Each structure stands twice: as C-alpha cells, then as structure tokens.
Amino acid sequence: MSQTVPVRLYVNGDRHDIDIEPRRTLADALRDDCGLTGTHLGCEHGVCGACTILVDGKPVRACLMFAVQAEGTSIRTVEGLAPDDQQLHPVQRAFWEKHGLQCGFCTPGFLMLVAGQLEEKPETDEEEMRDVLSSNLCRCTGYQNILKASMAAAEEMSG
Amino acid sequence: MIGARALRLEDPVLLRGAGRYAADTYHAGELHMRVVRSPVAHGRVRAVDVADALRLDGVVAAWTYDDVADLPAIGFRLTPREELLPYRQPVLARGVVRYVGEPVAVVFATSAYLAEDAAERVVVEIDQLPAHIDPDADPVAWVDAEQATWAAGLGTPLPEQDSEATRFVTEYGDVEAAFATGAGRIIELDAVIGRHTGVPMECRGLVAHYVEADQELVIDGAAKVPFWNRDAIADVTGLAPSQVVVRETHVGGGFGPRGELYPEDVLVALAAMRLRAPVKWIEDRQEHLLATNHSRGQHHRLRALVEEDGFIRAxxxxxxxxxxxxxxxxxATVGSLTSSMLPGPYVIPNFRVEAHVRLTHKTPHGTYRSPGRYEGTFARERLVDKIAAELGLGREQVRRRNFIAVEDMPYERPIQAMGTSMVHDSGDYRLLLDKMSEGYDFPGIRAEVAARRAAGEAVGFGFGYFVEKSGIGPVEGARISVDTRGRVSVTCGASSVGQGVDTVLAQVAAETLGIPHDEIRVVRGRTDRFGYGRGAFATRLSVMAGSAVANAAAALRDKAVRVAAHELKVSVEELELADGAVRLVADPGRGLSLAEIARLLEPVCAVEIKEDPGLDADGWFRSDHMTYPYGLHAAVVRLDRGTGQTVVERYLVGYDVGRALNPTLVEGQIAGGVAQGLGGALYEEFLYADDGTPLCTTFMDYLIPTAHEVPPIEILITEDAPSPINPLGVKGAGEGGVTAVAAAIASAVDDALQRPGAITSVPIRPQAVHDLAARATGSRATG
Known part of the structure; x- marks a missing residue:
C-alpha cells in the first residue's frame, strides 16, 4: 500500500513532479507534496467546500479527487488567484472590502468557488449566486457579507 | 480611528492563502499521531493490542493507558468546583470507556496515511455495558471508588460517585416566602435546548517539536488560551514553563470548544519529548464531532409568581x-453562567435556580458561544411570552414592566457570575426596545403578518430580550514599541480565533499615536513574545486587551513627549503627539518624528537623558467586574404547513455595546452569531441511539446553516450605555449575535401558529411544526 507512482501536476502554471501513493487525495498532494497550504481541509467528505479549487476552470472538491486523477489537468488554487504580490484578484479585493471573512479558513474555498463561477458567468445574479454559495460552509460570517462581496466582484468582472 | 469602519489587517495574508493554520506547520522528520477511539459508549476495556500496528513499516510507537499511567487527569481551567474532580478525564481510557470517541490508544507513524492504517490494526476488546444517556433520569452509579480517587488526585480516598456530578443553588431574595403569600398567579414552563456545539471550520490540531539546541518545546497550532496550556504542558512534560513555547499561528474559528486543553494535546506534547521527533496531530471532521466538546443540552423547568400587571415577583x-x-x-462554567444570567434584564426580586450537572455516556460538554445564556434566554423569554399570553398582556408590555430601570444602574444582583459579583454596569433596556420598535416599525410588522395570516399564510413575528456579559478580568497587558525607523508594534497576550482582534487593537493604538492603523503590526498569541495572557474567551479582549493597549499607548505618548521636550528644550505642556510626531502646539512645523525619538532612546543616548532605552511602553488593565451588553432579537418567520419547514424571512438585532471600536466588525460578529443561533434553533443537534451510539458524525447529519438558510440580518448597534468600568467604554460584541436566536425564533413560530407556548424545545424540527400546524385552528391578534 505504500507503493508510489509518479504524477505530474500543473498548478497555477507551475509543473510539480511528485511521487505519491495512488490513494493520495488531490488536496493532500497539493498541501503536502506541492507545498500549497492555502487549500484547506474542513471535512474530507465533500460537504464543507473549504478545499474547493479549479480543475480545468471548474470548481472541484480537492478532498474528493485523487491526485492521480488530476494528471493532465490545469489546476488553480488560491495561491494562483492574485495576479502578483501587489494586486489582488477582484474577488479577493471584494471579500476584503465587504468583510467577507473572519477566521479565513473557509475563505480560499469560497474565493475559488466564486472566481470559478464569475469567470464562467460574470453576469451571475444574486439569486443564482446564493445558490452557488450554498455549496460551501462558513461558520463565522453568516454569509451575507460573502454574498455582498461576490456580487461586488461580479459587478466589477462583468463591467 | 476608534469607531472607524477600518479594513482588517488580517485579511491580505488570509486572502492569498498564506495563513498558517495548525495543519500548515511542517517539520523534517515529523511523526503523525492517530488516535484509536472507543467504538462503544460504555464498556470495560478487556485488552488493547498494538502488536499488529507496530509491525507496519514506518510505525514508530503505539501507546495504551499503561504507557501514560503516570499522567494525571486533565485539569480545570475555569470554575473548578472540588466535587467535580472525580469526573475528570484521563488522557487515555483507564479501564472503562465512557463515550464513543474516547481515546483508547494512540499510534505514531511517518505519514498521516500510515498512522491511519496502523490505528485500524490496533485491536480493542471491550465488554459492552449499558449506556446511560438521559440526564433527566435518576442518577446512576458513575465512577467507582478507585477511579474517583485517582481522577480527583487529592491524595485521599473517595467513595464511588454517582452521575450527578454537582448540584448547586444560586439565589437571592426569598422565593419560598414569596410563593407562600398566595398572592399572584403561578405560571410554569418547561424548556429544552438540544445538544449542539461550535464546530469551527478548522478542526483541532497541534504540532510539537522539542528543539534540542534551544532546550525548548515549541508547540504550534494552539488557540484561545496558549498561556494556560503552556503551563499545563510544562507540568506534564516536566519542563519549566519558560522552556515551553506555545504559538497560536492562525486559528480557523473558536466559538468555545477550540483551544481548550484536550487529551490529544497532552499526547502530542508528551510524544515530542519521548520520541524526540516533531509530532503532528490533525483531527478529522468525524473525530471532531465525536471528540471535541459538545455544548448546550439543557432542560429547564421554570415556575414564576406573577402579578396581574405582569410583574414577576419570584x-x-x-x-x-x-x-x-x-x-x-x-x-462548572456553563451551569454557573446559566444560573447567574437567567434573570437577564428583569428585576425579579426573588430568585432561585438549582443546577444539576449530570454525566451521560456522550461526548463531554463544555462552552459554546454564549454558554448558559443561549439556553437561559430561551427558557426565560419563553416564560415571559407565556406570562403575556396567560395574562392577556402584550409581549413588549410585560418586558417593560420587568426591566431594570436606567435610574437603577449600576444595578447589583446579589449573586456571582464567573466568580465576580454581578453588577449590571450600565444599560437602558427600555430605550433599546423603543429604538427597535420605532426604527424597524414593530407595529407595522405586526399588522403585516396579521394581514398575511388573515389571507391564509402561517407567518409570525417574535422576539427575545437578553443581557450578555463580557470583559472578564482579572488582567491583560500590552507593550507598544517603536523601532528606529518609526514602525510601531503592539505586542500582547491576546489571542485571535479569527474575530479581528489585531485590527481592533491597532485601531486603539492608532487613536492615541495618530497614525493609520494599518501601519501598526500586532503580535499576539505567542508565549515567547509576551509574558501573560488570559486568552480569547468570554468576549473579553476588546475590553481587557483593548484597555491595556489604550493604557500602553498613553504611556508611550508620555514617554515620547518627555524625550522630545528634553531634546527641543521646551516643556511637555507645549507639545502634542499627532500624526506620528511630537510637535509644538504653537509651531507645528517644529517637532520630532517617532523614529527620531526612538533613535534618541538608543541605549547609549537613553542613559544620558535618564530614560529606559527604547521607545516602548507597557500598559496593563485590571478589572474585577464584568461588563454587561444587552440586546433584542426579533424575527419574522413563515411556516410551510405541508413540509413543516420554518423559513426565516427577516432577522433583526439591536445590540448596545457601549462603544463600537469598529462597527463593521461588530456587525460581523453579530451576523455570524445569528447564523450559529439559527443552527441551534432549527437544524443542529447531536442525537444518540439508546445504546449511546452517536447519530450525527458528519456534515450530512449535523446540519450547519448554509447561505440558503441565513436571511439578511438587519442590525442596529447602539452606544447608549458606555461601560463605566473601562477607559474605552466598550462592551464586548462576540456573543450577543447568538444569545436570543432560539428565543426569538420560537416566539415567532408560536405567533405564526397562533398558539402561545407551543414551542418548548429547540431545534424546532419540521415534524413538530407540521404536527402543530395541523392542529392549529382559528386566528388571534398578534400581541
């Protein structure tokens, strides 16, 4: 069971060649083998969405996917969201300005969920956005500021 | 700066995924710990065999109780009543298991996956015994004399103990005499609050590493109370407290359970010492729901003596x-707080409450945001609604009749709360009710729901009033330092569980120093950077650490002005600190920047001017009393008679915090609290089968509200009653968002059903609403 296989992952435009057990989840591979600890694990059974990342542009629970299944895909994590060290992605900026985070643990998952949604559909309306946001859990904010931030980002990204 | 809606200092790091939570600390050569837990609620441990686990390559050690038999039971941090000592938890099960999830053995391996494999190979043989899961049933034998004596650790033999760990009475006035007069009406009420808990999004975790070169045990991933845990870990490992460094890094939510010292924390620290390797333990969610403190779970029975105008005599x-x-x-913290906070905002001249703390074969219980007040507020406000209904009075009217009057503030209730004598420091309870009623047009809301009911909808309006407490002492400190480049740091013993304490403390410092808050660095939660800290609990930091920072900033200002006066050869009265520089009031062009003053205080220069080196200053704040914020929650709900679903259409909160240091953060605390309160009122509950098997061990059966279940929350923050007992006038905002949610929702559901007193327990399940709606007949006016 400790036999490893070589896996090549493309994350935020970087190539990671790692040797891992086939049973290793994508979330663990990103965190432990690629050193990208911004992807957080809140439940490991696919409910909370803290580990949401983008695989080929689609939001995915990194805890429900094996790393070997991600070979050949393009992965984006929270570390790849901002264009550089000086600027934030519109979704990140909106979360800051609208107080859309408190402890910050669920935040990377929400950011990737919303970024994925808005990059695919910038004109998402509030009702649909609430539906989208209901796929992840936050225990600090009560969600309203997350919704406000997401709509502010939508306005900026569609404008 | 104080009172500004300043952006949070914490966010840029967190938004980039650059935070460091417990699982984000890595060490070369680290070992991973996995706990083997009891699969049964009650049983005698016949054998624990770790041989098969140890045969796996990469498994370094496996321990059972015999390996930790020299460790004492886990101690009490708060409310340490002596009669509770025999009920303390051993680090690993000691012959008997008492809940599903109790640690029985522990394995250490070179990877987390391997540690899980090894844990599955540990063979645990348990002779199952009957489980006792109903705290309302008569107490049963709980621990035998040997276990009681061992767990108490008093050095004297104790007899067998039963499952009622303690029973205590809190009282004032003369309840019996009041009831004996025969005057007035007796109104009784039963109120049940389900078992639920904080459930932060980050599970627990801890990483311990003994650094041989420094002779220090470094522990990352702590939360809430790092200083207390440092001392406890020093005791267990035999190290001096000064050799144990505890750092909280980032914390993914607290809410009460997170950060307390648990068996797993002791095991991680001990293993790092014994195995001489870094040891990492990260709890998974199923473990969290089985092993981290649960809370609530109370059954109240209230009996009130009431006069015809609604005044509660006893x-x-x-x-x-x-x-x-x-x-x-x-x-005994939760039971004690339930008792002392039960009267809430009302006079109630004769009061008596008897607490029964009872053991059951379930996950152990501790605090959860607004401990004792969520429960007590539900019970008391249900009672007040019932009084209004039975006397035919308005629900607001009865509350107004009973409020402690503003003229009577500060108001001493002759009982103790968290070991302090209870003095409502300030408050105008009627004024807040007036402001809410007028600001949100309660009469209009009532008329609207009545009209909708007349048209056939099951909608209702309800509310609950409450008093919170915050700012428990005894003391907190802070140091403000300015380096020779003029950069300001606040270093203190405060902790952050994600609430934004860095931002608020920076705002307090910025107010005095006259610089932007985001130019200030805040260092906290590390036992190697500051000497003392009581922790992030009981909504205490804005009051305690905030006041300490205010005092430190004032001391720093005085020192800077003194040094500048010396250098500029003027008197201190001629100078002021503004915009990060000390200037002549009469000639603002002349002055010294804080950086220049810091350079004047480099050690050689400082000695010459008879000052202590360095531009820094300490501030301390001591408080013997708590401060008491207060608020009102109101809700409009719509019931689906077919499915029994309760939809919360509107949720209103009025809260007086004395002074809002950052209104955006206060609102954030309130909104988050309401969401948790809605969970407890409508969705969340840890259920158990008759044999003590937990039925809610994943997020598919323990239901946390999502964005769909939480409506927009309308918040009115008032500052009508600043606290007279701290220099900022502040009262804490951390818990008032949750306190009255169950009370307000129940009141609104009653109203929607037009059946006063229908709801006597939370969570309010769809089945119950469905059954009540089916029985509801007729229509009455909203009172």
Missing part, C-alpha cells in the same frame, strides 16, 4: 445539564 427554576462522559477544562 422565579424558581431548576435545570439539568447533560455533561456527557467527563468534566473537562470548563469545570
């Missing part, structure tokens, strides 16, 4: 608290 109450299998670090 209240006689009892409640049982479902303590679960052991008494952990919180001691």
């Amino acid at each position: 209240l006689d109450a009892t409640f049982t608290l479902d303590q679960g299998a052991y008494v952990r670090t919180h001691g």
